[in-house]
Amino acid sequence: MGLTSREYVLKMLKVTAESLGAAYTKQTPNTLQLWVRENGAPFIANISLSESKTSINNNIDYVSFQLGLFFVVSTDYDITEEDKTNQENDSSKLASEFLFLLKQNDQTMTVQNGSLDPIFREGGYLGLGIGGVFTISLPDKNDYCDIFCNTSINKIGC
Numbered sequence: 001m002g003l004t005s006r007e008y009v010l011k012m013l014k015v016t017a018e019s020l021g022a023a024y025t026k027q028t029p030n031t032l033q034l035w036v037r038e039n040g041a042p043f044i045a046n047i048s049l050s051e052s053k054t055s056i057n058n059n060i061d062y063v064s065f066q067l068g069l070f071f072v073v074s075t076d077y078d079i080t081e082e083d084k085t086n087q088e089n090d091s092s093k094l095a096s097e098f099l100f101l102l103k104q105n106d107q108t109m110t111v112q113n114g115s116l117d118p119i120f121r122e123g124g125y126l127g128l129g130i131g132g133v134f135t136i137s138l139p140d141k142n143d144y145c146d147i148f149c150n151t152s153i154n155k156i157g158c
Contacts, residue, residue, distance in 0.1 A: 005063040005140055006051060008107065012136075013067075016101045017044040020094060022071075032126065036075060041127050044098060045070040053140065061140040062109060070119060071095040072129035084128060088118055091129035102136060109137045 003011065010026065017024035023043040027035050032045050048068035053061040073090045076083070095116055102111045116132040 005138060006049075006065070009065050009136055009138070010046075010049075012102065012105055012107075013044070013046060016098055019101065020097055022094060032070075036072075036126055041075045041129075042073045042094065043070075044094070045072070045126075047131075054137075062137050063140050064135055064137040067134045067136065068131065069095075069098075069134055070126065070129055070131040071098065072119070072127045074129075075127035079128070087128045088130065092116065095130055095132070099134070107138045109139065111136050 014024040021042065023039055024046070025032070025035050025039070025043060026046045026049070029047050032047060035045075036043070046067055046069055048066075050066045052064050052066075054064065055061050071091045071094045073094060074083075074087045079087070095113075099111055099113060102108060111134065113132055113134045116130045119126060119129050119131045
């Protein structure tokens with residue numbers, strides 16, 4: 001049995017991050033602070049994931065995932081202004097390379113991002129980087145074979 005659309009996207013994010021030499025984690029904003037203290041940087045953190053479907057026809061859907069991603073290259077606390085600028089630039093490069101690789105995946109229909117904003121010492125634990133909201137769309141990969149012949153929905157007694 002293949003991966004569901006959600007499983008596929010999460011695996012794609014992990015593989016893409018690791019191919020760039022960054023750890024990947026799926027956390028809430030609160031649990032991310034603990035994860036960062038234990039793991040350090042560089043990392044790409046997925047802090048939100050929502051899913052929506054757009055119908056192509058009665059049998060085929062596009063599935064879109066809206067993601068909140070942080071790209072962090074350093075967890076150093078005491079840094080100079082020059083270090084801060086360099087690390088923001090490195091984070092921006094990491095985000096650009098990450099998005100480029102996601103677009104190369106043969107299953108993705110679209111990859112879009114909104115603005116990328118600097119994050120700096122969020123709560124004192126996340127480090128320095130950038131974050132933004134991204135949308136990945138792909139054909140529905142969910143396997144409906146097991147329920148394809150289920151006609152119970154047609155026999156609702158009213």
